[in-house]
Amino acid sequence: MSTSEIVKNSDIESAIQVADSSSSSQLSEKELQRVTSLDEWKPNPDKSKWENLVDSFRRAPVEEVDPNLTVAERIAIRTARSPLKRRLKNRHLQMIAIGGAIGSGLFVSSGSSLSTAGPAGVLIGYFISATFILCVVCGLGELAVEFPVSGSFTTYANRFVDESFGFAANWNYVYGCSISLPLEIVSAAITVNYWNTPKKYADAFVALFFVLIMSINLFGVKGYGEAEYAFSAIKVLCILGFIILGIVLVCGGGPDGKYVGGTMWRSPYGAFVGDTDGKYVGGTMWRSPYGAFVGDTGAQRFKTIMSVFVSAAFAYSGVEMTGMAAAETKNPRKAIPKAAKQVFWRILLFYLVSLTLVGLLVSHTDERLIGNSYVDAAASPFVIAMVSHGIKGLPSVFNVVILISTLSVGNASIFGASRIMVSMCESGHIPKWTKLDYIDNKGRPMVALGLLAIIGCIAFIAASSKEDVVFTWLLAITGLSAMFTWFGISLSHIRFRHALKSQGRSTDELWFVAPTGLWGSYYSCILIAIIIGLDFWTSLWPYKSSPNAESFFQSYLSAPIFIVIYLSHKIYRRNWKVFIPSTEVDIDTGRRESDIERLKADIAQEKAELATKPFYYRAYKFLC
Template sequence: MSESSSTEKKNAYVVQDLEKENLDTGYSIDNVSRVETAAPDSQSDTHKSRWQNFKDSFKPVELEELDPNLTEAEKIAVATARSPLQRDLTPFAIQMISLGGAIGTGLFVGSGNSLRTGGPAGILIGYGISGTFIYTMIVAAGELAVTFPISGGIVTYPTRMVEESFGFALAFNYMFQWLVVLPLELVAASITVNYWGTPDRYRDGFVALFYLVVVCINLFGVKGYGMAECVFSMIKVTTVVGFIILGIILTCGGGPVKGYIGGKYFHALPLVGDTEGERFKGVMSVFVSAAFAFAGSELVGLAAAETKDPRRALPKAAKQTFWRITLFYMLSLLMVGLLVPYTNPRLIGSSSADATASPFVLAIETHGIKGLPSLINVVILISVLSVGNSAVFGCSRSLCAMAEQGFIPHWFRYIDRSGRPLVGIITTCTFGLLCFLAASPKEGLVFDWLYAIAGLSSLFTWFSIMLCHIRFRRALSAQNRSTDELSYLAPTGVWGSYYGCFIIFLVLVAQFWIAVWPTGTKPNANDFFQQYLSLPVVLFMYIVHKLWRRDWTIFIRAKDIDIDTGRRETDLEALKAELAEERAILAAKPIWYRVYKFWC
């Protein structure tokens, strides 16, 4: 079979399946016809019809069996391309999902640990460098997701662009990251309510309440998830903007505790440590907290399959989300460094999940403002719900995509007629019951170990996204295809992905040094695995898959990479003409407008 005929066959097969399923509603055509033609004659008939529709919504979407003549790689590509997930996410919801997943307890609480270990200058250096490769990652994910808005997205690309064992290891890494984040965030919620002196016997009640809210939101499907994230994100963004404004006022001496503060903490204690080696380790330790804090930025790539118009929604979301996150993070952390010394005893002596150690709370409390610290803690609880909500979304979609790739049992790919990956949602929420460990006196220790599992996972995910982008561009070149057929090009190009991969590699090397030789103590297994647990997990999964499949391929040859299956625009010539017209219109605009559109 020739390459062109194989491509036509796969695309025709996908189009045929999509025509047989109404993906906008999640119902098959037969079911839609039955609902529309059922004209109830009485109120009881109406009630029965609605109840029947509700019950039917949990039934699976029926898809035809894949053509047995397709290769294993082609079957995976077709299965992820025809996934019947709902396409209900709007451009605004996409932006809020990415923003909401990245502004959470990592910023409001985890930054306290970063301030303690890195100092006010170290926290800015760590988060600033992280922001540069986060941008290259987001735009690379945007280019891939716009071209291939398929089920699993960033979980699927490594298998297609690199090779199967790499995809298997990275898919498990990403799934496990979100699987751990749900109970981690709910444990954090339990610790957060301690700020108000909540008795221990009520902790399970708060955890159960938050758990129930997260589960209910995700049972409403992707539309309910998107609406909830819009609300959560707007609250968090408003809080961060308000804190920045308040921080400027307090720094200039305008608070109840009079006196100009300025940059005295930066001048006196910019970095932590007495030697250059200790100061370097302090700065590098910030990257783990930054990776956890920025986790979720890549969700735009995962949500592409459930977006109405990814070609127009994702590029804007990818670019604007970076600027919003960078401005919010850098400005708010600058205010934290100006207002809170890293020697504050409540930072040093507290668990990494202790809301009383949140530098946002300390910055307000230590400058004599009453009431607002409680408001900040309410926002921290909302952040817990938001990140927990994103965890269920990310993990359930990852489980579904992994099943479609044959990595886990096929029943994980169960998608009902409302477009919900039900088995994935149930599995994620079941694992989330670990949150009731909050009743244990060791809840802080539980949080720290869950945090260790999730800490570096994002770095491996981001590395894989940029590596897939590099391989995709290499495949275009090897197959004599042009970037003219791409409706969105990453502004930083392929060199931005090279830069991002290189910086992440350096960070991982530096983190290994810190994990083996921690500051202030002798080398020990406990500190090593709390700092570096993600790498052994990824290597283990990669080696297991290699031994299982006995496939020793390192990279799929660029000329063999499938760069067609999964595209929504199958007429490439018409797409090229449309893109050329859009670029001509943009070229006629003033230079300031072109620069703005390029970066924003």
């Protein structure tokens, strides 16, 4: 393989030749760092600032891949050697992991779930979803540490499951993220309506937020990391503040004099001492006439709880972003395992605790929860809780945080969609002539960003009278997108583990082994499949309404789209196998460490050192 016309530096050529001499065509950790550091573009001091700026947008040097290799081998090598820059630090990844799942799904759309299923139904739906999300993210962490490649989890579906499934998973994620961008921009623009801004300024706000998000991504992966670090810090502080405020309100410390939580503990007024002249609110939300569930019969309550799972999927979407960032993380071995294991704790704290307090403070029959809660910040149960209990000023502050959250999700959507587009072009799932695999000298996928900017222009529907109709159908396309993404991640983990076993290898050679194990991935796959099936039932026969084709497709459109893409690729490729045989799965290309025996020795040494530490330290390392 000749690289002299592409890479001029002889040191880089020698490093690449070392990699090519390996039978499995993978780069070791040291070799990969060496190529990256030598190939790092820097401004030329002999050129003007303008010339250096122009040069920074030129295509980064790339390696040729032997055309005699199989399609799967070429895809694995291209994604492993993508010229994306590793500039995300541990602090970036940790904050992305903490704040990635905190967005408008929690702040706003949880109100729709509360009105649909009641306070107890919301907690059941979100808790069950949290259990399989933990399994998904731990499985993803195991794969991302071993294979920090461009495209991350959608690339794993190509390698470990089947090319047709990977093709469908790629398109599922890319159109989900692409559509999410204009949705979030419009959501941000409509959030401003909380302060009664005139409708005629809607497009101005859309333009402002559009330029802000695109500008952040023009600073490359470091710009994304710093922006998400700031966004996530604000969201985390806001949630912690609300939890403290919620406890005070439930305990009767609100300015309106209402005593809230006592009725939950002891008749007639609970476990707290003190007189009050106000109406008892929080504890009664779980009892008649409100009730903990929506529905008179067990079947009706079950149906309403099932409807919460889709809302939970929308709320939790983004937790997989730590895996997407693996290829651009300086030290994925240290950062990704910690981020993956912290998923459960942040969901427990930020979601379940805050939603418990919301359920004590806001009745599920409150009319302010009704409406298009995806874009109407006034329908946020958090804002309603504060307004209902006499809190002044803070609702506006919280609305600013909701605005920041929508911008954060839009920023993450661009990051994810652009990386998947690069991977799809490298994999042959998008034609090469589109140039979507173009990555410039600063590590920016410029053509993909340009295409996303065009798609983002859909956001200018904010001033249209048909805004709600367009919004509803865009949401329908992305409704179950996250479910299919998570199913693909867990299935890829299952196939990877089976490939290890069938090829006579074990988890001893893995730097990070998912704490939830193989059975955790089976659990998440089965539960996701059940939820998708039950969602078909609730979409076709919704609670308190007759079967309706329009409402069905608004709830379930993304499922038939995924199936059509999958089957179409099968027919086009004439690929009739469901899975790549375990003995044929490539489990080496793209790994950071090519010397397996040395890796095993390093892992054994680390385990031995950990065994000498106190129990509390070992427990902390296992859990966090």
